[in-house]
Amino acid sequence: MSTSEPTEQDHSLESAWTLVFLAWLIASASTLGALFLSQVMGVVPCVLCWYQRIFMFPLVLILAAGLFPFDARIVRYALPLTVVGWMITFFHVLVAAGVVPEAVTPCAQGIPCKEQAIEWFGFLTIPWLSLIAFSLIGLLLILTHFKVSR
């Protein structure tokens, strides 16, 4: 098994590494994007945005730690953060869309979560970007799980 010939297992490990690496890329881009919005552009994050940050920012470090050396258990550690972050984001999207009334959310005071600071191409708002990021990270991690357990 331990010859220089690449085995099938090596191949699936290779692609699992790539999947986690892509998840890390998305988490890093999201984190830097969030920091850009708040620290450079001066957009004040609402309460729900803060909760999403709490679940997105650590992914950058946890996923990176799982890459070197590659540790397939990274899925166990990163997926709970991703799932909870995804649920908060989904709730935020509902608030922004007006499905959930703002009054029952914790952001009625201070910065309203319903108000949208940016809107790209007419539909891409911050909560949508966040939902896309969490969804992709979750998807990549689930794929990783199947790659290594097969």
Added chain:
Amino acid sequence: MKKDVQVKKGAQGKKPVQNKKAVFLGSAVVLLAVFVFGAFLYTSEKLDKSAKAAERNLALLLREHAPKLGPADAKVQLVEFFDPACGTCREFSPFVKDLMKSNSGKMRLSLRYAPFHRGSDNVVKILEAARKQDKFWETLDAVFASQPRWAPNHKAEVELLWPHLGNLGLDLERIKRDMYAPEIEQVIAQDLADAKALNVTMTPEFFVNGRPLPSFGYEQLRNLVNDAVAKAYP
């Protein structure tokens, strides 16, 4: 049976690991570079825009009604948007006074209201009513000095403020009558409208002869003032 897939040092050749590290570090560097470059572009563009806008909007900055300190013919106009309930405004107050002192005769300070905290518009009303009794600056000092007592949790509570205004020789009954005058309401509305037009979203915000601070801080304000003084009084 293939449970033990993680960390098989032998299974991963040396070379791919090196490549992976290069890819990882490379992307980290690219991401950070994009961030820094973007931040640089954004702030320089914003500074450019706001400097131009502020110069164009000098009329918005220098309003007749604003409380002022310093000679009318001073060539350096310092305009401060402030919120009486804002902690940083309180911290800046002695610093601004020192600046005025060390450039005395050359600077004029205009204070503009930006009551962003909840309830702090009522404190502004008290300040304006005290102004009618010629006690604006003393009252402002007392308001700042006692700020932690009457603005718990960033919410201004006028009831907690009254006891701290007792020793200033103010006619408090008259203040309570005067503070709801429509012209005071108008002053606040005007200041808030100007703040919005000038893109003032946080307090304190300073403008020196129409120029905003390049970035926030004591040193930046001192430098901006010193530059303007050096230019106006060679």
